[in-house]
Amino acid sequence: xxxxxxxxxxxxxxxxxxxxxxxxxxxxxxxxxxxxxxxxxxxxxxxxxxxxxxxxxxxxxxxxxxxxxxxxxxxxxxxxxxxxxxxxxxxxxxxxxxxxxxxxxxxxxxxxxxxxxxxxxxxxxxxxxxxxxxxxxxxxxxxxxxxxxxxxxxxxxxxxxxxxxxxxxxxxxxxxxxxxxxxxxxxxxxxxxxxxxxxxxxxxxxxxxxx
Numbered sequence: 131x132x133x134x135x136x137x138x139x140x141x142x143x144x145x146x147x148x149x150x151x152x153x154x155x156x157x158x159x160x161x162x163x164x165x166x167x168x169x170x171x172x173x174x175x176x177x178x179x180x181x182x183x184x185x186x187x188x189x190x191x192x193x194x195x196x197x198x199x200x201x202x203x204x205x206x207x208x209x210x211x212x213x214x215x216x217x218x219x220x221x222x223x224x225x226x227x228x229x230x231x232x233x234x235x236x237x238x239x240x241x242x243x244x245x246x247x248x249x250x251x252x253x254x255x256x257x258x259x260x261x262x263x264x265x266x267x268x269x270x271x272x273x274x275x276x277x278x279x280x281x282x283x284x285x286x287x288x289x290x291x292x293x294x295x296x297x298x299x300x301x302x303x304x305x306x307x308x309x310x311x312x313x314x315x316x317x318x319x320x321x322x323x324x325x326x327x328x329x330x331x332x333x334x335x336x337x338x339x340x341x
Contacts, residue, residue, distance in 0.1 A: 133233075134233040136311055136314060137232060137233060137249055137311070137312060138232070139308075139311055140253065140307075140308045140309070140310070140311025140312040140314070141228055141229075141232060141252075141308065141312065142308070143304045143305075143307050143308030143311065144221070144224065144225075144228070144253075144256040144260075144304065144305050144307075144308025144309055144312065145225060145308070146304050146308075147221070147256075147260065147263075147300075147301045147302065147303070147304030147305035147306075147307075147308060148218065148221035148222070148224075148225065148256075148259070148301070148305065149301075150297055150298070150300055150301030150304060151214065151217055151218050151221060151259075151263050151298065151301040151302070151305070152218055153294075153297055153301075154214070154263075154267075154294045154295070154297040154298035154301055155180060155214045155215070155218065155298075156181075157179060157292075157293065157294035157297065158177055158178065158179030158181070158182050158183070158184050158194065158294070159177045159179060159292035159293045159294045159295075160177075160178060160179045160180060160270060160292045160294045160295050161177065161178050161270075161274050161289035161290065161291065161292050161295070162175065162176070162177040162289060162290055162291075162292045163175060163176035163177065163288075163289060163290075164278065164288040164289055164290045174186060174187050174188065177289075177292055178289070178292075179292075179294060180207065180210060180211050180214065181196060181197060181211075182194045182195060182196045182197060183195055183197070206269060206270060206273045207270075209266070209269065210266045210267075210269060210270045213262045213263070213265055213266035213269075214262075214263060214266045214298075216259075216262050217259045217260070217262035217263040217266065217302075217305075218259075220255055220256075220258055220259035220262065221255075221256065221259040221305065223255055224252045224253075224255035224256040224259060224309070225252070226252075227248055227251050227252035227255060228248070228249055228251075228252025228253065228255075228256070228312055229252075230245070230248045230249075230252075231245050231246060231247070231248030231249025231250070231251070231252055232249060233245070249312055250312065250313050252312055253308075253309040253310070253311070253312025253313040254309065254313060255309070256305050256306075256308055256309030256312060257305070257306060257309035257310065257313070259305050259309075260302045260303075260304075260305030260306035260309060261302075261306070263298060263301055263302040263305060264299070264302035264303075264306070266298070267295055267298035267299050267302060268299075270295065271291060271295055274289055274290065274291060274295075277289070278290065
């Protein structure tokens, strides 16, 4: 029962991480305008994501512009897009594979070892998905830090970490933790002992005594 509870906990954490990765990829607040310097403008908020850049006015009006040209994007943004999409697709595959290996499911009931292996394989895929999301978010965040501290970057063109970036880090952590818990549910090795050989039965005596 403890093993089944650990397996269910790992699946729930990994599933929440997968949902967080989708939310992080869709949100436009990957980096927000930094109000640093003398010219502070609080009437509007500028932020960018993987797919669009938006400007939010103090009146509540939001204007967004989708990035039209793929070739015009920076290499960091293209790589981050690709890694996030790969992480989400791997997470979807991991959900199907791990679901088959869950003890609460009826699939593969006749083969318990194969069922446990499917759960472990799903955990490994979750780990790979979490690593892809972690690399994408860390790479993007490192780029923001480099541009912020670059003396060649104008003060009015500096950005800081946005909410979507923190959501991506949390999603990667949940996928890694959930995948690790699923991998802990390894099938137990059964030790096979040789079958004992039966001893020959003594033949009954015929009742005749030989001298």
